[in-house]
Amino acid sequence: MIYLDYQATTPLAPEAREAMLPWLGGPETTGFANPHSPHRPGRAAAAAVEVARAQVAALLPPGGRVIFTSGATEAINLAILGSGARKLAVSAIEHAAVLDTAQALDSGLAVLPVDTEGLVHVDVALPNDTGLVAVMQVNNEIGTVQPVERLAARTHAAGALFLCDAVQGAGKITPPADADLIAISAHKLYGPKGIGALWVRDGLDLAPLIRGGGQEQxxxxxxLSPMLCAGFGAAAALAKARMDEDAAHVALLWECARTILSRWTLNGSATRRWHGNLNLRLPGLDVARLMSELRDVAFSAGSACASGSGRPSHVLRALGLSDRDAKSSIRLGFGRYSELREVEDACARIEAAAAAQGV
Structure with a gap:
């Protein structure tokens, strides 16, 4: 199997797995201890959690605190619902975790348009009473990198808070320096599933989303699971250390894939993007047939979170694509553990299968 779906999830880094093992626990060890218990094993577990918190915080801007959550979806819910904002504005290409939460809170939600490259204009108009603006750093479907620092400045000038979903960018590119709230997820940066974090700017108070014990400040x-925290922390530390190396590797893979799939049209910006994401379209392509014929190549027909819905991607429609063009698009994702020969092989087979359809 050739795995090209890194936007959906990434492989667990060996270093993260090793960091997790002591805290998996069993009757012959004390690694299972509750990190909120006052005894010695509990304090050891708590110390492991705090080491992980510092490792995750090192990926994010200074001047804030890290709250561990079950994932980015919970972090986004905590940010939006806990902020107290009642009038919201979000970009048209946000993840469903932002869109659905914002729509549930604000029936008059302002949706900020994007251009044909998937970018929000830095001078976008905001309603006068907006309390919170949410724009993601790197889009999960098309890889577009938003000008989040300038958008944060625009938001603050309007007197609102700025939330950034940095799930696809964390550990890969510089974090959004001027955000008030940042959501990230471990399993998108080679850590374990089931844990994420919300970074909260110092001085900003939130209302709790989950009550019952007062943990996590x-x-x-x-x-908390010390095992998941330790894996997240190790993955974050590794991502920080390898950031330039990883970026150079995916840039090489990107060039390879674009050369082989040169007749396909790129969805999203060609310049403002993360190169581990390649979303392409070929008019007339039957994507379902393509995926059926290439069952040993794992790639996506769109966002993994919306797969199986049968609906055209809201992200691609926001770019101005027709339903037909949106449904003839595929997403290839590669990263740290992708090999050049695998990408070459997969892209050659995708091109051959598409040509066999007569498109």
Whole structure:
């Protein structure tokens, strides 16, 4: 199997797995201890959590605190619902975790348009009473990198808070320096599933989303998993150390894939993007047939979170694509553990299968 779906999830880094093992626990060890218990094993577990918190925080801007959550979806819900904002503005290409949460809170939600490259204009108009603006750093479907620092400045000038979904950018590119709230997820940066984090700017108070024990600085009650925290922390530390190396590797893979699939049209910006994401379209392509014929190549027909819905991607439609063009698009994702020969092989086979359809 050739895995080209890194936007959906990434392989667990060996270093992260090794960091997790001591905290998996069993009757012959004390690694299973509750990190909120006052005894010695509990304090050891708590110390492991705090080491991980510092490792994750090192990926994010200074001047904020890290709250561990079950994932980015919970982090986004905590940010939006906990902020107290009642009038919201979000970009048209946000992840469903932002769009659905914002729509549930604000029936008059302002949706900020994007241009044909998937970029929000830095001078975008915001309603006068907007309390929170959400724009993601790197789009999960098309890889477009938003000018989040300038958008944050625009938001602050309007007197609102700025939330950034940095799930696809964390550990890969410089974090959004001027955000008030940043959501990230471990399993998108070679860590374990089931854990994420919300970075909260110093001085900003949130209302808790989950109550019951007061853990995580009173914002997220529930017993933390030292195992998941340790894996997240190790993955974050590794991503920080390898950021330039990883970026150079995916840039090489991108060039290879674009050369082989040169007749396909790129969806999203060609310049302002993360090169581990390649979203392409070929008019008339039957994507379902393509995926059926290439069952040993794992790639996506769109966002993994919306797969199987049968609906055209809201991201591609926001770029101005017709439903027909949106449905003739595929997404290839590669990263740290992708090999050049695998990408070459997969792209050659995708091109051959598409040509066999007569498109």
């Amino acid at each position: 009173g914002l997220r009650s529930g017993t």
